[in-house]
Amino acid sequence: xxxxxxxxxxxxxxxxxxxxxxxxxxxxxxxxxxxxxxxxxxxxxxxxxxxxxxxxxxxxxxxxxxxxxxxxxxxxxxxxxxxxxxxxxxxxxxxxxxxxxxxxxxxxxxxxxxxxxxxxxxxxxxxxxxxxxxxxxxxxxxxxxxxxxxxxxxxxxxxxxxxxxxxxxxxxxxxxxxxxxxxxxxxxxxxxxxxxxxxxxxxxxxxxxxxxxxxxxxxxxxxxxxxxxxxxxxxxxxxxxxxxxxxxxxxxxxxxxxxxxxxxxxxxxxxxxxxxxxxxxxxxxxxxxxxxxxxxxxxxxxxxxxxxxxxxxxxxxxxxxxxxxxxxxxxxxxxxxxxxxxxxxxxxxxxxxxxxx
Amino acid sequence: xxxxxxxxxxxxxxxxxxxxxxxxxxxxxxxxxxxxxxxxxxxxxxxxxxxxxxxxxxxxxxxxxxxxxxxxxxxxxxxxxxxxxxxxxxxxxxxxxxxxxxxxxxxxxxxxxxxxxxxxxxxxxxxxxxxxxxxxxxxxxxxxxxxxxxxxxxxxxxxxxxxxxxxxxxxxxxxxxxxxxxxxxxxxxxxxxxxxxxxxxxxxxxxxxxxxxxxxxxxxxxxxxxxxxxxxxxxxxxxxxxxxxxxxxxxxxxxxxxxxxxxxxxxxxxxxxxxxxxxxxxxxxxxxxxxxxxxxxxxxxxxx
Numbered sequence: 267x268x269x270x271x272x273x274x275x276x277x278x279x280x281x282x283x284x285x286x287x288x289x290x291x292x293x294x295x296x297x298x299x300x301x302x303x304x305x306x307x308x309x310x311x312x313x314x315x316x317x318x319x320x321x322x323x324x325x326x327x328x329x330x331x332x333x334x335x336x337x338x339x340x341x342x343x344x345x346x347x348x349x350x351x352x353x354x355x356x357x358x359x360x361x362x363x364x365x366x367x368x369x370x371x372x373x374x375x376x377x378x379x380x381x382x383x384x385x386x387x388x389x390x391x392x393x394x395x396x397x398x399x400x401x402x403x404x405x406x407x408x409x410x411x412x413x414x415x416x417x418x419x420x421x422x423x424x425x426x427x428x429x430x431x432x433x434x435x436x437x438x439x440x441x442x443x444x445x446x447x448x449x450x451x452x453x454x455x456x457x458x459x460x461x462x463x464x465x466x467x468x469x470x471x472x473x474x475x476x477x478x479x480x481x482x483x484x485x486x487x488x489x490x491x492x493x494x495x496x497x498x499x500x501x502x503x504x505x506x507x508x509x510x511x512x513x514x515x516x517x518x519x520x521x522x523x524x525x526x527x528x529x530x531x532x533x534x535x536x537x538x539x540x541x542x543x544x545x546x547x548x549x550x551x552x553x554x555x556x557x558x559x560x561x562x563x564x565x566x567x568x569x570x571x572x573x574x575x576x577x578x579x580x581x582x583x584x585x586x587x588x589x590x591x592x593x594x595x596x597x598x599x600x601x602x603x604x605x606x607x608x609x610x611x612x613x614x615x616x617x618x619x620x621x622x623x
Numbered sequence: 624x625x626x627x628x629x630x631x632x633x634x635x636x637x638x639x640x641x642x643x644x645x646x647x648x649x650x651x652x653x654x655x656x657x658x659x660x661x662x663x664x665x666x667x668x669x670x671x672x673x674x675x676x677x678x679x680x681x682x683x684x685x686x687x688x689x690x691x692x693x694x695x696x697x698x699x700x701x702x703x704x705x706x707x708x709x710x711x712x713x714x715x716x717x718x719x720x721x722x723x724x725x726x727x728x729x730x731x732x733x734x735x736x737x738x739x740x741x742x743x744x745x746x747x748x749x750x751x752x753x754x755x756x757x758x759x760x761x762x763x764x765x766x767x768x769x770x771x772x773x774x775x776x777x778x779x780x781x782x783x784x785x786x787x788x789x790x791x792x793x794x795x796x797x798x799x800x801x802x803x804x805x806x807x808x809x810x811x812x813x814x815x816x817x818x819x820x821x822x823x824x825x826x827x828x829x830x831x832x833x834x835x836x837x838x839x840x841x842x843x844x845x846x847x848x849x850x851x852x853x854x855x856x857x858x859x860x861x862x863x864x865x866x867x868x869x870x871x872x873x874x875x876x877x878x879x880x881x882x883x884x885x886x887x888x889x890x891x892x893x894x895x896x897x898x899x900x901x902x903x904x905x906x907x908x909x910x911x912x913x914x915x916x917x918x919x920x921x922x923x924x925x926x927x
Contacts, residue, residue: 580735
C-alpha cells in the first residue's frame with residue numbers, strides 16, 4: 267500500500283482505467299441490455315471516439331475547433347465508398363472512379379483507410395489553417411465544415427447529395443464499439459504524453475514563452491490536427507457501419523455542438539474529461555428518453571411530455587458549467603493514486619485564460 | 624445594367640440582414656467577450672411570438688394580426704425581454720468563465736429555447752403572411768426590385784444611423800464603447816457594469832426581433848431553424864470585420880452578403896449549388912490575409 271506504483275503504471279494508468287471502465291460497461295450492456303440499449307451504448311462509444319479526437323486538438327492546443335465533424339463526414343463517406351457492395355454502388359453512385367466502384371473491402375481494412383483519408387485531408391488543409399490562432403482559427407475550421415458539408419451535400423454523383431447512401435454493412439456491436447473507443451483513447455493519450463503533445467500544451471498555456479523556447483507552434487498544431495482527424499475519421503467509419511446509412515446532414519452543426527458540449531462539460535483539457543463528458547451526457551439523454559416513455563410509480567404511469575429531454579439537457583449543461591466552469595473533472599485526469607482524481611497533466615495557468623479573454 | 628442593379632440590391636438586402644445579425648453579436652461580444660450562439664434562437668422566438676402555440680400545420684396568427692404600429696414595438700419588446708432575461712438568469716454567472724465555456728453555455732441555452740419552441744409549435748414550418756403588399760416589385764432605374772428589399776435596406780440604414788448616434792452622442796453609448804474597449808478600466812472610472820451589459824443585451828434582442836420580422840415577411844413562413852443560419856453567418860461576419868469592432872461587424876455582414884450574391888450571379892450554373900463552399904472558402908482566405916479581421920480595433924491587438 268505504501269509502495270509507490272511503478273513509473274510505467276503511473277504513466278499508463280489513465281487510459282487503462284478508462285478502457286477498463288468502458289469494458290465493464292460493454293460487458294454489462296451485452297449481458298443485460300435490451301437491443302435498443304445496446305445501440306445506445308454503441309453510439310456512446312462512437313461519441314467517445316469523436317470527443318477523444320476533439321480533445322487531441324482542442325484540449326492540447328486550446329483552440330476551439332468547429333470543423334472536426336467534417337473529418338467524421340470524410341471517414342464515413344470513405345467507408346461507404348469502400349464497403350457498399352459494388353452492385354448497389356453502380357446504381358446510386360455513378361460518378362465514382364471505376365476502381366472504387368468495383369472495390370468491396372471488409373470493415374477492418376476499410377476503417378483504417380477511412381481514418382488515413384481524413385488525416386491526409388487534415389494534413390493538406392491544416393498546413394494552411396494552422397497558421398491562424400485564436401478565434402480566427404476557430405472560424406477558419408468552421409469554414410472548413412461549411413465547405414465540406416456543402417460539397418458532400420451537392421456532389422450528387424459521388425456522394426448521393428442530400429439523400430442518404432444506404433448499404434454500409436451494419437456490423438457494429440458493443441465489442442467493436444468498445445475496441446474503437448479504447449483505440450481512440452490510447453492514441454489520444456499517447457499523443458498527450460508525447461513530445462509534441464507536451465510542446466503543444468506549452469504553447470496553449472504560454473504561447474510566447476513556448477515559441478521562445480524553440481517550439482514551432484504551427485508544426486505542433488498541425489501534428490495534433492492530423493492525429494485528431496485520424497481518430498475522428500475512424501469514428502466516422504464506425505458511425506457509417508452503425509447506422510448503415512450515410513447522410514451529410516448528420517455531420518453538421520448539431521453533431522458539432524453536441525460533441526463540443528460533451529467535451530466542455532467533461533473538462534476540455536483532460537482526456538478523462540472528454541470521456542466523462544460523453545458518458546454523463548449520454549446517460550442523461552438515455553434517462554430522459556426513458557422518462558418520456560413513462561415510468562410507473564406505484565401503478566401510476568408518469569411520462570414527461572415529448573421534447574423535455576432536449577430542454578433538460580440544455581439546462582443541465584448550463585447548470586454544470588455554472589458550478590464547474592472547468593468541467594466535471596476540473597481538467598484533471600483519472601489516475602490510481604489519489605483516486606478518483608489527481609492532477610496529472612498540468613492545468614492551464616490563469617494567465618493563459620486571461621489572455622484569451 | 625438592370626441585371627447589375629438586381630445583383631446590387633440582392634447583395635445589399637442580404638448584407639443588411641447579416642449586418643443586423645452581426646451587430647447583435649458584436650455588441651454583446653464587445654461588453655462581455657461572449658459569442659452568443661443563442662442569438663439565432665432569439666430570432667426564431669420573435670417570429671413565433673406572432674403565432675399562438677399550436678402543433679397544427681395551419682398557423683393561428685395571434686399578435687401577427689395587430690397593426691404594424693403595435694406589432695413592431697411588441698416584437699421589439701419580446702426580443703429585448705428574452706435577451707435581458709437570458710443575461711440575468713444565465714450569462715451573469717459566466718462573467719469570469721473562459722470564452723469556450725461561455726460559448727457552450729450560450730449554445731446550450733439556444734438548444735433549450737429551440738426545443739421549447741419545438742414543443743409548443745412542432746417542427747412543421749408554418750405559413751405566416753405579414754404585409755403582402757411588401758412583396759410587390761417596384762421599379763428602380765428600370766430594374767424590378769421587390770419592395771421588401773428596398774424596405775430592408777432602408778430599415779437597416781435607419782437602424783445603423785440611430786445606433787451610431789446612440790453610441791457616439793449619448794452617455795450610455797459612450798459607456799458602452801468604453802466598456803468594449805477596456806471593461807476593467809471602464810468599471811474603475813464609474814461605468815456601471817451591469818447596466819451597460821443589460822443595455823447591450825436589450826439592443827441585441829431588439830435587433831434579433833428586427834431580423835425576425837424581415838425574415839418572416841420575406842419567406843412567408845415561420846421555421847424553427849430560420850434564425851440559426853443568419854446567426855452563423857453573422858458570427859463569421861463579426862470575425863471577418865474584426866471581433867470587438869461594431870463598424871467592422873456591419874462591414875463584415877455586407878461583405879458576406881455581397882459575396883454570396885455575386886457568387887450566386889456569376890458562378891457557372893453547375894457550380895452554383897456549391898456557392899456556400901465558395902463563400903466559406905473566401906472567408907478562410909480573408910482570415911489568412913487578415914487574421915485580426917479587416918477592421919480590428921486597436922484593443923484587440925495581443926500584447927506580450
